Amino acid sequence: xxxxxxxxxxxxxxxxxxxxxxxxxxxxxxxxxxxxxxxxxxxxxxxxxxxxxxxxxxxxxxxxxxxxxxxxxxxxxxxxxxxxxxxxxxxxxxxxxxxxxxxxxxxxxxxxxxxxxxxxxxxxxxxxxxxxxxxxxxxxxxxxxxxxxxxxxx
Amino acid sequence: xxxxxxxxxxxxxxxxxxxxxxxxxxxxxxxxxxxxxxxxxxxxxxxxxxxxxxxxxxxxxxxxxxxxxxxxxxxxxxxxxxxxxxxxxxxxxxxxxxxxxxxxxxxxxxxxxxxxxxxxxxxxxxxxxxxxxxxxxxxxxxxxxxxxxxxxxxxxxxxxxxxxxxxxxxxxxxxxxxxxxxxxxxxxxxxxxxxxxxxxxxxxxxxxxxxxxxxxxxxxxxxxxxxxxxxxxxxxxxxxxxxxxxxxxxxxxxxxxxxxxxxxxxxxxxxxxxxxxxxxxxxxxxxxxxxxxxxxxxxxxxxxxxxxxxxxxxxxxxxxxxxxxxxxxxxxxxxxxxxxxxxxxxxxxxxxxxxxxxxxxxxxxxxxxxxxxxxxxxxxxxxxxxxxxxxxxxxxxxxxxxxxxxxxxxxxxxxxxxxxxxxxxxxxxxxxxxxxxxxxxxxxxxxxxxxxxxxxxxxxxxxxxxxxxxxxxxxxxxxxxxx
Numbered sequence: 001x002x003x004x005x006x007x008x009x010x011x012x013x014x015x016x017x018x019x020x021x022x023x024x025x026x027x028x029x030x031x032x033x034x035x036x037x038x039x040x041x042x043x044x045x046x047x048x049x050x051x052x053x054x055x056x057x058x059x060x061x062x063x064x065x066x067x068x069x070x071x072x073x074x075x076x077x078x079x080x081x082x083x084x085x086x087x088x089x090x091x092x093x094x095x096x097x098x099x100x101x102x103x104x105x106x107x108x109x110x111x112x113x114x115x116x117x118x119x120x121x122x123x124x125x126x127x128x129x130x131x132x133x134x135x136x137x138x139x140x141x142x143x144x145x146x147x148x149x150x151x152x153x154x
Numbered sequence: 155x156x157x158x159x160x161x162x163x164x165x166x167x168x169x170x171x172x173x174x175x176x177x178x179x180x181x182x183x184x185x186x187x188x189x190x191x192x193x194x195x196x197x198x199x200x201x202x203x204x205x206x207x208x209x210x211x212x213x214x215x216x217x218x219x220x221x222x223x224x225x226x227x228x229x230x231x232x233x234x235x236x237x238x239x240x241x242x243x244x245x246x247x248x249x250x251x252x253x254x255x256x257x258x259x260x261x262x263x264x265x266x267x268x269x270x271x272x273x274x275x276x277x278x279x280x281x282x283x284x285x286x287x288x289x290x291x292x293x294x295x296x297x298x299x300x301x302x303x304x305x306x307x308x309x310x311x312x313x314x315x316x317x318x319x320x321x322x323x324x325x326x327x328x329x330x331x332x333x334x335x336x337x338x339x340x341x342x343x344x345x346x347x348x349x350x351x352x353x354x355x356x357x358x359x360x361x362x363x364x365x366x367x368x369x370x371x372x373x374x375x376x377x378x379x380x381x382x383x384x385x386x387x388x389x390x391x392x393x394x395x396x397x398x399x400x401x402x403x404x405x406x407x408x409x410x411x412x413x414x415x416x417x418x419x420x421x422x423x424x425x426x427x428x429x430x431x432x433x434x435x436x437x438x439x440x441x442x443x444x445x446x447x448x449x450x451x452x453x454x455x456x457x458x459x460x461x462x463x464x465x466x467x468x469x470x471x472x473x474x475x476x477x478x479x480x481x482x483x484x485x486x487x488x489x490x491x492x493x494x495x496x497x498x499x500x501x502x503x504x505x506x507x508x509x510x511x512x513x514x515x516x517x518x519x520x521x522x523x524x525x526x527x528x529x530x531x532x533x534x535x536x537x538x539x540x541x542x543x544x545x546x547x548x549x550x551x552x553x554x555x556x557x558x559x560x561x562x563x564x565x566x567x568x569x570x571x572x573x574x575x576x577x578x579x580x581x582x583x584x585x586x587x588x589x590x591x592x593x594x595x596x597x598x599x600x601x602x603x604x605x606x607x608x609x610x611x612x613x614x615x616x617x618x619x620x621x622x623x624x625x626x627x628x629x630x631x632x633x634x635x636x637x
Contacts, residue, residue: 012380013380100410
């Protein structure tokens, strides 16, 4: 068996800590993720007192072998994709830490927290203005999109 | 539960009928090292290797890897007995002769599913006779006889004897042996304990590995990659990461066209906020690595030779100082020099006090050892100088001898003080950014003579002497300046 790659080791530790003490509203099935460490499904719940209260979402994380130096590919999947000005209907998320502002010090947990807070701060449920055009033309991998961040308030 | 009775945790005793080659003792077979067993070079088969188990076992299957390097045994016979008594003969269980393309041999009971053993396809497969129930189901000794070799010394790379604790042993024995096995093979943090019994061979190695990782103190692990740090550096944010991680981060930031920043805070580095070597932690890690260097995981780790972060010259010069002070000479301006000395002494003292104060108010500094250890050492030295100087001054008062004080004293003190880190007043430290003559925006280095050169110039210097003043320097002296 080949030596455990560095990204695996880090992912293993992140999984352990996420399973042991998950942030509120976030849930990871350790056994399911343990099968394939490079692709995680994280279950998420809309925070209480926000527009998304009571809703369930699934986030998919895909890690390259260069993780944590390279950012993970994060998209919403499943039947319920949140209606939010920064989330496209194909599940792509417009969030700077997922591409440009990624730092190896960030983790799955901090990304989850950022997304929860992004959802929680929403005032009005609507799709991004360029949704239909983007969804038709974009690449499957959100990291291939050249994002321009027009809202710094989140 | 299936256990491998050749695992060191189950303390099987192993012995051999002949002498072995040095370093390839038969006891290697029940250890975690992978060297294997080689008989002494003149020994010819047949030879016996006897295993004495901790309890009676029900043998399920035996896997034999017959080669050590180019040496390969090709004929094996398994025999066992239920009572550990010299007088009793072994009962033959199975025998097998390998072809040249067989990598190993698997002996298994006809009544088990051979896929359980998970051996590769090109292993020779042979049944174990179960006609003599006691010697298979309650074996206390197992003898592996090497009958034939391929023009080589009798060799045995590795063996695994899988089986269950025999039912005749009683419940408490079974439980205690299971707990010995579990303690080693199922790490507390892993969720995969279900797979151990089903898939023992393929899961063995990763388990050993994660077990080692569990034992490594948390502070020795890089918070970003979770690996043991080889060359820890303290970041301005206080976090300690590996130099290698920082370099990888730098390369990645360069892809975005950005300069190196602290990965935890995103703050760019500069002259006062830059990574420094955490040498106290490094020496603790080194000690740990040395003590555990027999572990495979640690053997593979790279080591660091010498140090990039060597302290530069001035300290050495300071030590020589007292000798020159006491030299006698007749010069007119001795009074002036004396006042100068006293002045400089008082600066040393006051700065010592200052430093002491900082030393106390910033206990965090203890982490970044070299910088922290520095001041206190120099403080001691400075004290030595003051006391010696006081003596000098006394002698001057007693008898009017004229003393020449090294005119370089002032300079030396400045030199020492400037190399110390000041936590309170960063603006105070020397800040003459005279940029390099040829370009101002490339990577700059400072030489020990305080001249600043760019990378291009630095690499063009072959004589190891500063281009401006001709001061020689060592290859490790130029320090990068972060702007």
